[in-house]
Amino acid sequence: MDDGRIDDPAHMRALAHPTRLRILGLLRANGPQTAAMLGDLIDEAPGTISYHCTRLAGAGFIEPAEGQGTDRRERWWRASHTSSSWYLADAMDDPDQLMAASALDRAVARVYAANYEAFVDRAPGMEREWVAAAMSADRVLRLTAPELERFGVELRDVVERWLPVSADHTADDGSEQVFVLQQAYRWPRT
Numbered sequence: 001m002d003d004g005r006i007d008d009p010a011h012m013r014a015l016a017h018p019t020r021l022r023i024l025g026l027l028r029a030n031g032p033q034t035a036a037m038l039g040d041l042i043d044e045a046p047g048t049i050s051y052h053c054t055r056l057a058g059a060g061f062i063e064p065a066e067g068q069g070t071d072r073r074e075r076w077w078r079a080s081h082t083s084s085s086w087y088l089a090d091a092m093d094d095p096d097q098l099m100a101a102s103a104l105d106r107a108v109a110r111v112y113a114a115n116y117e118a119f120v121d122r123a124p125g126m127e128r129e130w131v132a133a134a135m136s137a138d139r140v141l142r143l144t145a146p147e148l149e150r151f152g153v154e155l156r157d158v159v160e161r162w163l164p165v166s167a168d169h170t171a172d173d174g175s176e177q178v179f180v181l182q183q184a185y186r187w188p189r190t
Contacts, residue, residue, distance in 0.1 A: 004061065004081030009100035012086060014059040016104040019044060020052050021111050024061050024079060029177055032065035032078040053077050112181055119179075130176065140187060148184060155182045 006012055015021065022042050027033060035049040042049065053075075056062045060080055068076035088105060091097035116136070123131045143151065159180055169175035 004084045006084055006086040006104075007090070007097070008059075009091075009094075009097045011059040011061075012097070012100035012104045014055050015061060015084070016100070016107040017052070017055075018107060018110065019048070020056055020061075021107060023049065023052055023077075024056060024084075025111070027062055027077060027079040028082065032068045032076045034074045034076055036074075038077075050075075115179060148186070152182070152184050155184065 006015070015024070019042060023038055026038060026041055035046040035053055038044075038053075039046045039049045053062060057064075057077070061084065062077045063080050065076040065078035068074075068078075086101055086104065088098070088101050091101040119134065123134075141151075159182065
């Protein structure tokens with residue numbers, strides 16, 4: 001599974017739906033699942049989830065997961081890529097692509113905000129060590145565009161260095177899934 005680059009505005013629009021973003025996120029985080037399993041996690045009817053899975057599959061984000069389960073009537077899905085990427089700057093010369101990329105960016109931003117709110121809400125019930133290990137920080141820097149680009153590359157490199165550590169863990173070794181969000185952009189206030 002490699003990273004999935006999104007350039008097609010129709011694919012961006014297909015993903016820019018909150019339920020589809022959740023489905024894709026769950027398949028990436030938890031592995032192959034059926035529409036019924038996803039429906040239980042998302043609190044949606046399996047038929048609704050099946051519809052969204054079909055749309056995601058049509059855009060290449062998910063695919064059937066062959067050899068899963070024992071009931072041949074069940075349709076299992078898996079993520080097609082470990083991550084997806086698109087670049088707003090690449091869409092600036094195409095109004096349709098710019099609108100689709102902007103809608104996708106907004107939808108993803110809402111998911112990021114909801115994920116952090118869920119962490120804050122659940123933190124009182126978590127073990128202290130996990131709450132203490134979490135971090136959220138911001139800092140305003142003054143950089144040129146090339147410096148910002150170098151900064152972003154360095155942040156991605158740090159995450160890449162931790163991928164082998166993550167891959168060595170199993171669900172029963174005391175590790176937990178950790179969500180990493182990297183954002184660095186020109187502050188729109190100025």
